[in-house]
Amino acid sequence: SSELTQDPGVSVALGQTVRITCQGDSLRGYYASWYQQRPGQAPVLVFYGKNNRPSGIPDRFSGSSSGNTASLTITGAQAEDEGDYYCNSRDSSGNLVVFGGGTKLTVL
Amino acid sequence: EVQLVETGGGLIQPGGSLRLSCAASGFIVSSYYMTWVRQAPGKGLEWVSLLYIGGNTYYADSVKGRFTISRDNSKNTLYLQMNNLRAEDTAVYYCARVYNWNDGGAFDYWGQGTPVTVSS
Numbered sequence: 265s266s267e268l269t270q271d272p273g274v275s276v277a278l279g280q281t282v283r284i285t286c287q288g289d290s291l292r293g294y295y296a297s298w299y300q301q302r303p304g305q306a307p308v309l310v311f312y313g314k315n316n317r318p319s320g321i322p323d324r325f326s327g328s329s330s331g332n333t334a335s336l337t338i339t340g341a342q343a344e345d346e347g348d349y350y351c352n353s354r355d356s357s358g359n360l361v362v363f364g365g366g367t368k369l370t371v372l
Numbered sequence: 373e374v375q376l377v378e379t380g381g382g383l384i385q386p387g388g389s390l391r392l393s394c395a396a397s398g399f400i401v402s403s404y405y406m407t408w409v410r411q412a413p414g415k416g417l418e419w420v421s422l423l424y425i426g427g428n429t430y431y432a433d434s435v436k437g438r439f440t441i442s443r444d445n446s447k448n449t450l451y452l453q454m455n456n457l458r459a460e461d462t463a464v465y466y467c468a469r470v471y472n473w474n475d476g477g478a479f480d481y482w483g484q485g486t487p488v489t490v491s492s
Contacts, residue, residue: 294476312478
């Protein structure tokens with residue numbers, strides 16, 4: 265299997281833009297998916313694939329990918345965007361799944 | 373409306389067995405890849421197991437040989453049989469539907485989770 269690496273924590277001022285990154289060798293062949301998890305709740309898919317945002321997810325969430333790095337960008341962060349963000353993807357073998365360690369987003 | 377409801381969690385002694393169920397509604401389980409993910413207290417998400425549409429199964433190294441994923445098409449339900457449980461298996465277990473597998477796999481619907489505590 266392979267690993268996905270995320271920064272443990274990121275902060276952003278209310279209304280500003282923040283980028284959360286995810287690095288791993290498997291991302292050279294597969295797109296990352298991104299999940300938001302608020303305390304005590306199940307994760308929610310917020311972005312996936314080349315350019316896909318699930319129904320109901322605000323358009324301030326966007327994603328991109330380059331080389332071995334995937335990014336989730338929140339443009340105009342809101343207080344309700346606070347939480348933990350995880351990336352995942354298929355691993356380098358293609359048969360398994362790997363998650364990043366998660367990034368705790370704080371909105372100041 | 374797509375819904376996933378996990379049941380079967382609880383307190384179990386080390387070495388014991390438990391079977392988790394994930395009842396699906398709003399879609400056909402056998403038409404999707406399905407997966408289990410767990411989260412230990414205060415920790416991040418950990419992928420556990422994957423069931424392909426065709427029936428192939430895959431597991432994280434941490435549970436291989438002890439856990440078995442399966443489905444019952446007649447009940448539209450996914451299962452996770454967990455044997456020889458260890459303290460480090462203590463976690464909330466989520467089932468999820470997998471979408472967009474060819475591009476990398478997105479877990480588009482999740483259950484609410486069922487807690488498993490392995491302790492004597």
